[in-house]
Amino acid sequence: MADDLLMEFINESLEHLADIETDLLAVEEAGANVDMELVNKVFRAAHSIKGGSSFFALNSVKELAHKTETVLDMLRTKVMAPDPEITNVLLAAFDRLRELLLHTDTAGNADVSDLVVGLVKLAESYSSPLNRNAINTTVTFNAEAKSTPVDIPLVDLQRVRRARQYVYVVKLDLVHDVERTGKTVLEIFKDMDATGEVLDCRIDFDAIGTLDGELSKKLPLQLYFATVMDPMVVNGLFDIADEGLVKIFDPRDPPLPGEIVAPTEEVAITEPIIQQTKATEPEIASENEVNMPVEAMEPAAVKETRSKAMIDETIRVNVNLLELLMNLAGELVLGRNQLRTAVGTQDQQALVIADQRVSQVTSELQNAIMQTRLQPVGNVFSKFPRVVRDTSIQLGKEIELEIIGKEVALDRSMIEGLSDPLTHMVRNSVDHGIETPDIRAKSGKPRVGNVRIEAMHEAGQVVIEIGDDGKGIDPKVIADSAVRKGLLSADKVAGMSDADKVALIFLPGLSTAEKLTDISGRGVGMDVVKTNIDRLGGTVEISSKVGEGTLFRIKLPLTLAIIPSLIVSVEDELFALPQINIVELLRIPAEEVKRRIEVVGGAEVLLLRDRIIPLVRFGELLGIAPTYIDPKTGKREIDRRLLSADRRSPKQTIDGQVEGGEPPAGAKSWTRKTDGRRGNVSSMLDIAVLTTGTQEMAVVVGRFHDTEEIVVKPLGVHLKALHEYAGATILGNGTVALIVDVGGLAAKADLASVSGSARAKARAASADLVDTSHTMLLFHNTPDEICAVPLDVVRRIEHIAPEAVETKGGKRTMKYRGASLPLVTLSDAANVGTVPSDAELAVIVTSVADREIGLLGAMPVDVVTSEMNIDTETHRQPGIAGSTLIRDNTTLLVDLFDLVDSVYPEWRRPKTVRPQTIVLPGEGSNEPQSVAASQPTVLLAEDSDFFRSQIKRYLEEDGWKVYAGVDGEDAWEILLEHVGEVNAVVTDIEMPRLDGLGLSARIRKDERTKHLRILALTSLAGEEDIKRGKDIGIDDYQVKLDRDRLLDGLHKLASAGVR
Amino acid sequence: MPEFSISREGACVKVLIDRNLLGKSVYDLQKALLAEIGTGTDSVVMDLFGADVVDSSGIALMIAASNSMRKVNGKFSVVNASDTMMSIFASMRLTDRIDISERSGGTNG
Known part of the structure; x- marks a missing residue:
């Protein structure tokens, strides 16, 4: 007969014993600096063997394991320090235990007296004379009259009292409570050991009675269970009827006969505890709090699970399953x-x-x-009752824990990887989510909070939800914290939805806790949680409602080894998108592309029903060169045109609008964006809407292929740094495909502002700084003179042949789209060289004073974005605003407006501003009053030296008196100094300290300034930005460095009077 | 109709379970065994060869019979338990309390 349960116990015990030797030696080596976690692990091994052997009536095993446990307890309470002698005795005991377990048929009454005596002598030698007696003393308990009494060793009870635990007799019916529930006694042991300690167990055969009485249909299993939990909690936790639980020991009861409670050597154990225990702490603390006050908040069960996970490199497989495999x-x-x-x-x-x-x-x-x-996910869940109980006791909270779906199975490696993140999230729910009973009562909630953990299968994935009915997460508090800590700018946060703000809790370094606690870490946890879940190939979503609670929803693949994926291609390269990350797939017909893809804030977005989703072009992001099939040769060639729109037609602009006229003869035409849009498409687009759990993005791919269950192969060391890939796989047809890490992809695309990685933080930070850099178009004047113009003012770039330039009447022109395009060169106004006649010419087309004009320069042209220190003095002259170093070359910054004014003075814009009567609000009332005529004055807030000097000059040339501040805060101070003078405010949006939106909001709130007209200058001029600005009180938006529009806009505002 | 039969060889009582050991038959068997033990019995052997199922009351009967025999320093044993029964008896550690032997030929029941 195969005694399956006994075999399970033996196998488990042998597993426990497998590393004991190594562990004991490590403990000995550490000496006085004993590794408490390791000692606990060894102690738990002895304890587990003792518990099981009592059930299987392996009395010798039980006796030996118990004495070993006693010595190990003295080690972990630092009554004794490890030394070779102690290690030898323990090693011999464990060797014997292993031997006994391998021969259980004779183990029941085997002679182990020599080792038991050795262990007792060892324990006695470290005990005071008074306490020595306890080692060999037992206390007899009798759960009920019919039962056979049970002897509990006094040392165990001393340990229990020290840990302020109660001892209960838990009475279960082996038939109804165990056999018919599909559980095993060993599983019950494990559950109980996670929240306390099973001191002994027995089947009470005597309670059945004899044939001359009424037969009891119950087969009572009695467990002697030590725990800090109240009876009600024990009942609820293990689903025990009231009559099934009898308290037989209370730590507050008077000492038992022969028990030493406080003085003598026990002081040595408890002194540090007393010092560490605060008066405000609950009366009853867990054993581990007692023994390890510093890291006391972590229950032993948690540590045990972790230790086990670390060493557990084997799995037990059902023999039937092995046969099936064979x-x-x-x-x-x-x-x-x-x-x-x-x-x-x-x-x-x-x-x-x-x-x-x-x-x-x-x-x-x-x-x-x-x-x-x-393995069942319950393996991880089983520790949460202890976690919740300990944490709630420590925080003075009342919490009911609900666990559903323990049986849901997950890959073993996933179970191990989930342990820490789930523990952190449960602790967060207890620590930050659930309110104290009094606060809950005041809010009309039940005093007892609820934490619910549920695992379920959903669409081929495992979903784990951790929810609480606590105070929820206030998006404003999270957003303010992110801004205060400098993780995001106020401007960026202002545009976020509440859901996005809540998701900021996954940002590294964000903690909103008013008081740091030991429970949930120190604000470094949730980002790690997300990183760990990302690593497991999962996603985590969060939904929260202030006052009602928070729900975390983790989605995980069943296994890490094989993942269902969608295969996509870009050009000839294949990629696997894990299905867990796919929200939906779209195919947008060509005629709908323009309607469905918009540009907001300089970046493309997909309009999907009522959502706006950032759009990423996969090929561009990964640097895959676009190709086309040459119709003449039939060969695939690299498409060297710069922009996707150019692939469609040289006549069509980036906006999809058809330009009039033909390009000049011999000219290769590049069209340039006129409103900041990055690109367009010519045909049907395949788009995968992907999610990282907290961030959605639309990814344009080349083509969708089939779905496949792919086998994940790790990337080689040389590719490890590519965070956008999770691995590689070999597809059914033998080709290799890279597996996309959606979180990494989002980070690469600068979308992962809420990603849990440090990389994302760096990217988020750099995204915040984008406004301090400039994007410039570089060209050559002479081979040695490199010039730059802000890309924002460039409409197109034409590559022309020298003969296309005509010079008549001292003015250069070229034929362009059926008209004559005036051309200027830098040397027309500035003291620089002339463009060589044999140079490959480039014409930079721009617009000044509502006319198109071309700036003639030489190839090559290039576009760079970088931070620049601009010198506005050394090279300043007509047509040149200043200079800067780009790629170690001194680069002249062309002032197109100034240049054109010099060459075509007749085009110069007349001053629009004249001294006028300024209307201000009446003092002490809202009625306006007129004041004396004076020079109109504008306050300019701009952090970029270059832009500030340029705009200031434009304004001054137009007749404005200008006060300029280097950021919003500076501008506000200047405004308060000159509040009576200033008529209008021109402000940049993205600035340090106080941004344009903040400045505008402050102006609108202050009685002294709220009447002022405000014009915002920004490259971020998407509809959403404009709406946000207008909501705050910005009157007009203009794109930076479009002098004419700026001045027109300002003139209109000035004409309109005060608000 | 009784689902068991009792025979005696000297001080040894043999109980042959014909069908299942559950419900009312357990009550009947309890009374019958009690009567036998009261008449100078030093061992009782329960043969489960014909039994397919033993319920909780059947298990309780086995333990009670074992307890009764212990009281008189007698012996109670079970023979011909099926694989399934053996597995249940083992998981409840009845095998530590009662001498139980498995059915030869391994018939499941």
């Missing part, structure tokens, strides 16, 4: 033979049959192997 392996061999024969005979039909057979066997094999790795 059978399938045999089937596979048969299939292979069939395949070989079919290939050899070139029999197509036989090939098809062999293929089907191999496919079927492979699927079955995959499923069977998967099963060997699957």
Whole structure:
């Protein structure tokens, strides 16, 4: 007969013993600096063997394990320090235990007295004379009259009292409570050991009575359970009826006969505890709090699980499953033979049959192997009752924990990886989510909070939800904290939805806790949680409602080894998108592209029903060169045109608008964006809407292919730095595809502002700084003179032949789109060289005073974005605003407006501003009053030296008196100094300290300034930005460095009077 | 109709379970065994060869019979338990309390 339960116990015990030798030696080596976690691990091994052996009536094993446990307890309470003698005795005891477990048929009454005596003597030698007696003393308890009494060793009870635990007799019916619930006694032991300690157990056969009485249908199992939990909690936790629980020991009761409670050597154990225990702490603390006050908040069960996870490198597999695997392996061999024969005979039909057979066997094999790795998620959940209980006691909260779906199975490696993140999230719910009973009562909630953990299967994935009915997460508090800590700018946060703000809790370094606690870490946790879940191939979503609670929803693949994926291609390269990250797939017809893809804030977005989703072009992001099939040669060629719109038609601008006229003869035409849009498309777009859990993005791919279950292969060391890939796989047709890490992809695209990685933080930070850099178009005047113009003012770039330039009447022109385009060069106004006649010419087309004009320069041209220190003095002269170093070359910054004014003074814009009567609000009333005529004055807020000097000059040339501040805060101070003078405010949006939106809001709130007109200058002029600005009170938006529009806009505002 | 039969060889009582050990038959068997033990019995052997199922009351009967025999320094044993029964008896550690032997030929029941 196979005694399965006994075999399970033996196997588990041998697993516990497997590393004991190494662990004990490590403990000895550490000496006085004993590694408490390691000692605890060894103690738990002895304890677990003791518990099981009492159930299996392996009395010698139980006796030896108990004495070993006693010595180990003295080690972990630092009554004794590890030394070779102690290690030898313990090693001998564990060796004997291993031997006994391998021969259980004789182990019940084997002679272990020599080792027991050795262990007792060792324990006695470290005990005071008074306490020595306790080592050999037992206390007899009798749960009920009919029962056989049970003896509990006094040392165990001393340990229990020290840990302020109660001892209960838990009475279960082996038939109804164990056998019929599908549990095993060993599982019950494990559950109880996670929240306390099973001191002893017995089946009370005597309670059944004899044939002359009424037969009890119950077979009572009595567990002597030490725990800090109240009876009600124990009842609820283990689903025990009231009459099934009897308290037999209370730590507050008077000492038992022969028990030493406080003085003598016990002081040595408890002194540090007393010092560490605060008066405000609950009366009853857990054992681990007592022994390890510094890291006391972590229950032993948690540490145990972690330690076990670290060492547990073997799994036990059901023999039936192994047999199934063997059978399938045999089937596979048969299939292979069939395949070989079919290939050899070139029999197509036989090939098809062999293929089907191999496919079927492979699927079955995959499923069977998967099963060997699957473990119930309850293995992780089992520690949460203790976690919640300990944490709630410490915080003075009342919390009911609900666990659902323990049986849901997950890959073993996932279970191990989930342990820490889930623990952190549960602790967060208890610590930050659930309110104290009084606060809950005041809010009309039940005093007892609820934390719910549920695992379920959903669409081939495992979903784990951790929810609480606590105070929820206030998006404003999170957003303010992110801004205060400098993680994001106020401007960026202002545009976020509440859901996005809540998701900021995953940002590294964000903690909103008013008081740091030991419970949930120190604000470094949730980003790690997200990183760990990302690493497991999962996603985490969060939804929260202030006052009602928070729900975290984790989605995980069943296994890390095989993941269902969608195969996509970009050009000739294949990629696998994990299905867990795919929200939906779209195919947008060409005629809808313009309607569905917009540009907001300089970046493309996809309009999907009522959502706006950032759009990423996969090929561009990964630097895959676009190609086309040359119709003449039929060969695939690299498309060297710069922008996607150019691939469609040289006549069409980036906006999709058809330009009039033809490009000049010999000219290759590049069209340039006129409103900041980055690109457009010519045909149907395949778009995958992906999610990282907290961030959605639309990814334009080349083509969708099939879905496949792919086997994940790790990337080589040389590719590890590419965070946008999670691995690689070999597809069914033998080609290699890279597996996309969606979180990494979002970070690469600067979208992952709420990603848990440090990388994302750096990117988020750099995204915040973008306004301090400039994007410039570089060209050459002479080969040695490199010039730059802000890209924002460039409409197009034309590559022309020298003969296309005509010079008549001292003015240069060229034919352009059916008209004559005036051309200027820098040397027309500035003291610089002339463009060589043999140079490859480039014409930079721009607009000044509502006329198109071309700036003539030489190739090559380039676009750079970088931070620049601009010198506005050294090279300043007509047509040149200043200079800067770009790629170690001194680069002249062309002032196009100034240059054109010099060459075409007749185009110069007349001053629009004249001294006028200024209307201000009446003092002490809202009625306006007139004041004396004076020079109109504008306050300019701009952090970029270059832009500030340029704009200031434009304004001054137009007749404005200008006060300029280097940021919003500076501008506000200047405004308050000159509040009576200033008529209007021109402000940049993105600035340090106080941004344009903040400045505008402050102006609108202050009685002294709220009447002022405000014009915002920004490159961020998307509809959303404009709406946000207007909501705050900005009157007009203009794109930076468009002098004419700026001045027109300002003139209109001035004409309109005060607000 | 009784689902068991009792025979005696000297001080040894043999109980042959014909069908299942559950419900009312347990009550009947309890009374019958009690009567036998009261008449100078030093061992009782329960043969489960014909039994397919033993319920909680059947298990309780086995333990009670074992307890009764212990009281008189007698012996109670079970023979011919099926694989399934053995597995249940083992998981409840009845095998530590009662001498139980498995059915030869391994018939499941």
